[in-house]
Amino acid sequence: xxxxxxxxxxxxxxxxxxxxxxxxxxxxxxxxxxxxxxxxxxxxxxxxxxxxxxxxxxxxxxxxxxxxxxxxxxxxxxxxxxxxxxxxxxxxxxxxxxxxxxxxxxxxxx
Amino acid sequence: xxxxxxxxxxxxxxxxxxxxxxxxxxxxxxxxxxxxxxxxxxxxxxxxxxxxxxxxxxxxxxxxxxxxxxxxxxxxxxxxx
Numbered sequence: 539x540x541x542x543x544x545x546x547x548x549x550x551x552x553x554x555x556x557x558x559x560x561x562x563x564x565x566x567x568x569x570x571x572x573x574x575x576x577x578x579x580x581x582x583x584x585x586x587x588x589x590x591x592x593x594x595x596x597x598x599x600x601x602x603x604x605x606x607x608x609x610x611x612x613x614x615x616x617x618x619x620x621x622x623x624x625x626x627x628x629x630x631x632x633x634x635x636x637x638x639x640x641x642x643x644x645x646x647x648x
Numbered sequence: 649x650x651x652x653x654x655x656x657x658x659x660x661x662x663x664x665x666x667x668x669x670x671x672x673x674x675x676x677x678x679x680x681x682x683x684x685x686x687x688x689x690x691x692x693x694x695x696x697x698x699x700x701x702x703x704x705x706x707x708x709x710x711x712x713x714x715x716x717x718x719x720x721x722x723x724x725x726x727x728x729x
Contacts, residue, residue, distance in 0.1 A: 570714065606694075607701050607708045608715070623717050624693045 542599035550613045554641040555585035558600045559610040562589050570622040574610045577629045583638040614641050649676050649711045654704065658683055661703020666725075677713040684725040693719065 550556055555578065561567030563575045578585045590597035590609050601607055604618040612619045614637055619625065628634040651669040658667045658681065665685035672680050681700070688696045696719035701708050708715070720728070 601709075605698060618694065620694050620697070624697065627693065 542595045543603065546596065546599055546603050549586070549588060550616050553586040554615060554644065555583060555638065556613045557585060557587045557610055558590055558596070558613075559587055560589070560591050563587050567591060568609070570608075571610045574612065574622050574625055577625055577634070578638070581629075581635055581638050583642045614638065615644065649707065651679060654679055654681065654707075654712070654715075657705075657707060658700055658703045661705075662687060662699055672716075677711070679712060679714070680716040680718075682718045682720070684720045684722055686722055688719055688721045 557571075557574060557578065559566060559568075559571035559574065561571060563579070566572035566575055575587070588596060590600065597609070600609070600611055604611060606618070606621065608621050610622055610625075612621070612625050619628070619637070625634065628637070651671045655667045655669045658669070659665055662683065662685050664687070665683055667681065667683050669679055669681045672678055683696075683700055685699075687699070691699075697717050700715075700717055700719065704712065704715075
């Protein structure tokens with residue numbers, strides 16, 4: 539259990555934008571994961587994905603990590619942003635784009 | 649599981665909330681919910697959704713495959729009309 543938390547933390551800290559999802563960006567295995575990938579592709583920012591279907595420890599661990607029972611989950615700059623509904627809402631209100639741009643810019647300056 | 653059962657669970661966990669749930673596939677496991685509550689005032693979307701998930705407890709993990717959520721304060725709800 540501690541190991542899973544560490545693995546999740548290093549993934550989240552090692553990437554500006556991470557999607558924990560079902561399947562991968564080319565072959566999402568769930569409509570909500572697919573919709574979330576589409577939003578990040580539309581924004582054109584680099585993002586990492588983790589397929590929870592390929593790793594049951596991560597699948598259960600990530601739900602505990604943010605006290606969030608569903609997949610997908612999005613993390614930007616190490617911080618939990620939300621699931622599909624929240625990401626969609628932030629995208630439609632125009633709040634997501636600056637968050638994503640800022641994360642990408644911080645990455646470039648390092 | 650049906651929509652009214654979910655409505656009752658959410659309303660029970662968030663007293664005073666106005667809850668509307670729709671089973672959008674008719675299969676009893678894909679739902680869409682609009683929850684309006686004063687307690688959402690000043691809370692982030694993550695905190696609002698967590699409040700709804702907590703109200704559903706184990707049902708969310710075991711019986712509901714998908715729940716599309718819209719969480720609004722009474723003022724936000726009024727603006728939508």
